[in-house]
Amino acid sequence: MRISKSDIPTKIDVPGAVARQAVDFGDPSAYSSLGAEYFSLGAGTDIAPLLAGLADDACHAPHWGFMIAGEVVVTYTDGSEETCRDQDLFYWAPGHSVRVTEAAEVILFSPAVEHGAVLDHMLATMAG
16 A cells, blocks of 8 residues: 555644644554664665565565655565555555665665564575
8 A cells, every 4th residue: 555645634734834644554553563664775676586485475574664765566465566656655565575666765664573584584595
């Protein structure tokens, strides 16, 4: 799920301040504490090969985040895709992979234990 800044409903709009709020944007209550992550990803980066060996060869940690810059395509295990671009808020449900089509700067908030296990798997895969 992604939403561009202009599509986030305005909750407060007064001189000098605008607050936008997207409600029902995923539920973290079934997970461990959240970790904050900052990713710098080069164009052409595709994490799919690094996820091989995980259930459905996918990341099963949910992510909430913000695209500072760039563009990524998120592919879900059900075959659906969505493209996230700079200034988008997003929620990536469990069961996904990411491919970078334009160099990206991304902030993620993810369950620390669950996503840590995925990152450890990716590191081990890179180590061969």
